[in-house]
Amino acid sequence: MTTIHSASTRSSAPGSGPTLSRATHSELIKLRSLRAHVVLLGTGALFLLALGPIQAIGQVLSKAEPEPLGTVSAAISVALTGGTTTALLVGVLGVLSVTSEFPTALIRTTLWAVPRRGLAVTGKVAALLTLLVPTIVLSTVIALEATRQVLARADHPMPELSWSQPSVWWSLLAMMLFATGWALLGQALGWLLRSAVGAAFALLGLMFALPLVVLALPSGVEHRVWPYLLSEAGSSMMRLQEGNPAGLAPGPAALVWLGWIVVGLLLATWAMKRRDA
Amino acid sequence: MIEVQRLTKQFKDTLAVDDLTFSVTPGLVTGFLGPNGAGKSTTMRVIVGLDRPTSGEALVDGKSYRTLDAPLRSVGAMLDAGQVHPRRTASAHLLSLAATIGAGQGRVREVLELVGLPDQARRRVGTFSLGMRQRLGIAAALLGDPSTIILDEPMNGLDPDGIIWVRSLLRHLAREGRTVLVSSHLMGEMAQTADHLIVVGRGRLVADVATHDLLQGPSSALRVRTPDPLRLTDAVTGAGGTTDAGDEGALLIHGLTAGDLARLALAHRIEIHELVEQDRSLEEAFLELTNHTTDFRAQTSPERTVLS
Numbered sequence: 027m028t029t030i031h032s033a034s035t036r037s038s039a040p041g042s043g044p045t046l047s048r049a050t051h052s053e054l055i056k057l058r059s060l061r062a063h064v065v066l067l068g069t070g071a072l073f074l075l076a077l078g079p080i081q082a083i084g085q086v087l088s089k090a091e092p093e094p095l096g097t098v099s100a101a102i103s104v105a106l107t108g109g110t111t112t113a114l115l116v117g118v119l120g121v122l123s124v125t126s127e128f129p130t131a132l133i134r135t136t137l138w139a140v141p142r143r144g145l146a147v148t149g150k151v152a153a154l155l156t157l158l159v160p161t162i163v164l165s166t167v168i169a170l171e172a173t174r175q176v177l178a179r180a181d182h183p184m185p186e187l188s189w190s191q192p193s194v195w196w197s198l199l200a201m202m203l204f205a206t207g208w209a210l211l212g213q214a215l216g217w218l219l220r221s222a223v224g225a226a227f228a229l230l231g232l233m234f235a236l237p238l239v240v241l242a243l244p245s246g247v248e249h250r251v252w253p254y255l256l257s258e259a260g261s262s263m264m265r266l267q268e269g270n271p272a273g274l275a276p277g278p279a280a281l282v283w284l285g286w287i288v289v290g291l292l293l294a295t296w297a298m299k300r301r302d303a
Numbered sequence: 304m305i306e307v308q309r310l311t312k313q314f315k316d317t318l319a320v321d322d323l324t325f326s327v328t329p330g331l332v333t334g335f336l337g338p339n340g341a342g343k344s345t346t347m348r349v350i351v352g353l354d355r356p357t358s359g360e361a362l363v364d365g366k367s368y369r370t371l372d373a374p375l376r377s378v379g380a381m382l383d384a385g386q387v388h389p390r391r392t393a394s395a396h397l398l399s400l401a402a403t404i405g406a407g408q409g410r411v412r413e414v415l416e417l418v419g420l421p422d423q424a425r426r427r428v429g430t431f432s433l434g435m436r437q438r439l440g441i442a443a444a445l446l447g448d449p450s451t452i453i454l455d456e457p458m459n460g461l462d463p464d465g466i467i468w469v470r471s472l473l474r475h476l477a478r479e480g481r482t483v484l485v486s487s488h489l490m491g492e493m494a495q496t497a498d499h500l501i502v503v504g505r506g507r508l509v510a511d512v513a514t515h516d517l518l519q520g521p522s523s524a525l526r527v528r529t530p531d532p533l534r535l536t537d538a539v540t541g542a543g544g545t546t547d548a549g550d551e552g553a554l555l556i557h558g559l560t561a562g563d564l565a566r567l568a569l570a571h572r573i574e575i576h577e578l579v580e581q582d583r584s585l586e587e588a589f590l591e592l593t594n595h596t597t598d599f600r601a602q603t604s605p606e607r608t609v610l611s
Contacts, residue, residue: 043373044403052402059395060388126388134353135386135443138378139403141352141369302354 044140049149050156052139057123057153066122067161070115070205074165077108079172086180099266101187102197105173106166109201109264113208116158117229120212123154125222134303143298147291150213158206166201170194193266196276200263203280207260207287208233214290218297233257259283304329304482305350305451309359312345312506319345321506322359327484329450332477334497334514335486336589342506343486344382347455350484351380363451375404379444380453386440389429393420393439396428397446404447414442419468433460441469451482458489470496490586494518502592509592518582525556525564528577538571539564553577 044052057063081104127133140146174187187194211232215225237257240248252258253273262279274282305327312320320342327333337343348354350361352368360367363378371377387396397411415421418438423431428439437460444452454473458466473496477483487493493500493514500517502510510517526549529535535554536546544558556564561580568575 042376042404043371044375048403048405052399055395055399055402056388056391059391059399061390130388131383131386132388133386134348134382135400137353138351138380138382139375139400141371141374300355302348 044142044145044149046145046148046152049140049145050152053123053149053153054156057157060126062122062126063119066115066119067157070112070119071161071165073108073115074106074112074162074201074205075108075168075172077111078105078169079176081107082173082176086176098185098187098191098193101173101177101185102170102194102266103264105170105187106197106201106264108169109204112162112165113205116162116205117208117212118226119158120154120209121216121222121225121229122212123150124213124216125220125225128220137303144295147213147217147295147298151210151291154209154213155206158209159202162202162205163198166198170198197264197266200276200280203283204260204264207283210287211256211290214287214294217294233260253279254282256283256286259286304364305453305484306362306365307346307350307359308362310346310349310356310361311358312342312349312354313357319506320349320356323503323506323508324359325501325508325511327451327482327501328499329482330477330480331498332473332483332485332496333499333501334493335484335501335503336488336490336493337486337503337509339488340505341503343503344455345506346503347380347382347453347484347486350453351378351382353382373404373447375400375447375449377447377449378451378453379447379449381437381440381444381457382453382455383440387428387436390427392425392427393431394424396439397443400443401446406446410446414445417445418442434462434465437461437465437469441472449481451484452476453484455486456488457485458487458492466492490589491584494584502589504592517588518584523583524581525559525561526577526579526581527554527556527564527575528552529554529568529573529575531573534571535568535573538567538573542567555581 085104127136137143137146140149170187174189177185177187189195208229212225212229215228215232216222219225219228233256237252237255240251240255243251253262258273259279259282262273263276263283265273265276273279307323307325310320310323311318323342323346335343335346345354346361349356350363350368352374363371368374368378393415394408394411397414398408401407401410412421412424415424418441420435420438420442423435428436431439437457441454441457444454452473457469457473461469470492473483473485477498485493485497497514500510500512500514501508502512524547527535532552532554539546539556539559542559542563544556544563547555547557549555559567561578564578565575
């Protein structure tokens with residue numbers, strides 16, 4: 027009862043406080059220790075790695091002429107059938123990783139330990155990326171490879187999906203950016219709105235309702251704004267169609283996508299710096 | 304060392320803390336007392352950088368909390384025992400905090416041992432009693448072996464054993480030279496625990512005083528039993544004291560020392576059956592200090608009573 031200081035020292039020497047790697051480690055422990063988080067991530071991975079190959083099996087088995095599978099990019103989009111569902115799930119994971127701290131006021135404990143708001147926000151980002159990037163990359167590789175195996179066994183001619191094609195590698199990168207983008211925007215909205223329901227609806231609104239609003243604008247404005255919408259940038263980034271008529275090319279679209287994430291996280295940090303916890 | 308200087312915190316339509324200045328020195332247990340809504344919790348939140356002051360500042364070891372190099376090692380805080388996710392285990396919660404200062408499982412086990420929860424590490428916090436959560440909160444506060452400790456109502460929900468434990472822990476921490484600030488509405492408990500008291504009401508400083516001095520204030524009294532209260536009352540009044548009726552026929556005498564009264568009774572040959580020096584209770588002292596400040600509607604005068 028009287029051994030209060032034993033392992034640690036009394037001093038507050040520089041370097042003994044929270045660094046980015048420590049804040050990240052702390053947030054990783056939090057992410058892994060709530061079952062809801064683990065279940066969301068696991069389900070997201072499962073959808074991504076299983077839905078595409080299942081879809082491919084369906085295509086192969088169907089006797090009808092598989093007209094949508096004319097090109098490599100169509101084959102990739104079959105492989106990544108689960109991508110949108112996965113993005114939704116990890117978006118909710120991003121929201122919850124932040125908002126689960128507010129109703130319980132755990133956020134006060136968190137900010138007591140990591141008082142610099144920028145570091146607190148960055149720690150959560152880094153922890154989520156640490157879990158999410160390997161999971162998404164692995165699931166995407168499995169989905170692509172399994173789909174490739176399935177298509178190669180088809181009786182009727184199917185486009186060859188092969189790892190020597192650059193578009194396959196781009197689709198891997200784009201899928202990773204797409205899923206992490208949803209998750210990080212979920213986090214940003216979680217910080218801004220501090221409510222799980224509010225942030226989840228805001229995220230869906232940004233993806234699905236904002237385009238409808240923009241469509242209602244005068245067509246001159248609409249055409250100029252359209253490609254830069256979050257949802258449009260996301261799907262342009264994922265679209266591998268040669269000669270994409272409308273919208274941005276995948277590369278610039280990826281930059282727009284990243285821009286949305288960065289702006290969201292900067293806004294979140296700014297709000298946390300100004301607000302009382 | 305905590306220094307609060309001219310701290311004011313305005314929420315939308317309430318002034319929670321109003322030009323509050325005090326300091327908390329190392330080596331003592333300082334009690335932070337005040338009625339509900341007096342601004343105690345707000346002040347503590349400002350000290351650990353959770354709320355931004357409207358004006359003024361709160362410094363820990365001369366720095367504002369958000370600029371400390373190793374906050375957890377400087378200030379251990381428990382602001383509310385509920386600040387834990389109920390579905391996380393006690394050890395996961397503490398590990399996540401320990402990670403921010405590079406400590407690990409070993410330190411977590413130590414603090415759980417220290418607060419008497421070594422067997423509860425793998426239990427979800429949601430299944431804890433309030434008393435166990437208080438202990439967990441104290442464990443978190445002690446993780447970084449901090450030189451300053453701030454606890455908001457740590458005795459809440461504790462059983463008598465727990466209260467005795469917290470009291471001796473706080474004394475022990477203070478004796479090690481740490482700065483200890485503890486808020487409580489259990490005034491009797493504070494009288495036995497705190498060496499120094501900071502009393503606030505309506506966000507203002509009401510008293511900044513050694514516990515001993517507050518209890519020995521003007522309303523401390525002598526309790527006397529005598530078969531002849533009328534003659535004793537006359538004698539006391541003649542000697543410049545005043546009397547009150549105490550409970551069960553006793554007399555309460557103000558303005559005389561026990562020695563004065565004994566000599567007076569001897570001189571008047573009045574029989575005395577009991578003579579006890581009676582400190583006023585902290586509750587009495589507290590009510591006396593805050594009766595101007597507890598009523599939020601009636602008065603607005605800026606008067607304040609400062610004892611010291």
